[in-house]
Amino acid sequence: MxxxxxxxxxxxxxxxxxxxxxxxxxxxxxxxxxxxxxxxxxxxxxxxxxxxxxxxxxxxxxxxxxxxHLMERFVSLREKVGEIHKLAKEQAQDPKMAKIDEIASEILEEL
Amino acid sequence: MxxxxxxxxxxxxxxxxxxxxxxxxxxxxxxxxxxxxxxxxxxxxxxxxxxxxxxxxxxxxxxxxxxxHLMERFVSLREKVGEIHKLAKEQAQDPKMAKIDEIASEILEEL
CATH class of the missing domain: 1.10.10.10 (Winged helix-like DNA-binding domain superfamily/Winged helix DNA-binding domain)
Known part of the structure; x- marks a missing residue:
């Protein structure tokens, strides 16, 4: 980093x-x-x-x-939520994916 | 709590x-x-x-x-990842959803 x-x-x-x-x-x-x-x-x-x-x-x-080690935990977490966000965004015409994308984005804003 | x-x-x-x-x-x-x-x-x-x-x-x-406030941040985070996990699990026949479910489960294990 x-x-x-x-x-x-x-x-x-x-x-x-x-x-x-x-x-x-x-x-x-x-x-x-x-x-x-x-x-x-x-x-x-x-x-x-x-x-x-x-x-x-x-x-x-x-x-x-x-x-x-809280920063380390948090950085690893943010990377994983970023992956979810990317996957969900690619298929956001599906309403459940759109909802997942919304939650993942909320998390990334908080982090 | x-x-x-x-x-x-x-x-x-x-x-x-x-x-x-x-x-x-x-x-x-x-x-x-x-x-x-x-x-x-x-x-x-x-x-x-x-x-x-x-x-x-x-x-x-x-x-x-x-x-x-790190515990508070992590607890809020865990709830949100739990929501993603729940949504993804319901539709896990979709390969992207299955992947999202896998990542969300990994996160929940770490938290």
Missing amino acids: EEILKQTLLYDFYGELLTEHQKQVYEDVILNDYSLSEVAASLGISRQGVHDMVRRSSRLLEEYEAKL | EEILKQTLLYDFYGELLTEHQKQVYEDVILNDYSLSEVAASLGISRQGVHDMVRRSSRLLEEYEAKL
Whole structure:
């Protein structure tokens, strides 16, 4: 998985276990792609301080995943529901297939 | 949701975030249904100590769910995949439906 996608998913799953401050810095640097210097200036801390904080948050998120594997479970799930969606879509003139397609699409939106 | 089912699911999702000791006591009392007195005797601590420990672990698991809502997301997902499974099963003479049924069953086994 691409690194930025992985970091986004990890944050989506476990971000709420970080402190408010950690969340803010992680969002600015990783999700919103501000530079370390920009974030450092806006928070009045050093560039190195921002860097260390992001690294620590990343490590925490990875530790949660290493223990719980919920992101892994979810990614495998999404792939399978994607397969169902594809199969159902090809035959959506059948009312039951259309219903299955509708449910699969709902699931994919939620995931 | 029934209390014991909820406790089992919460433990399935977040149990790895408890300490080894907390896990052991939680499993004995909640999942394996030993009495507080039995667990207390086997660990050489008071009945009240076991009770407090289980309560604290339950609260921790509930706090993780209150922050992350991952159990809630998975339960909703499982219901929807169950609907797909039901629809596909009714028409499993159609090869595409049979394939969808197979994938849905795989998902339900994983969840």
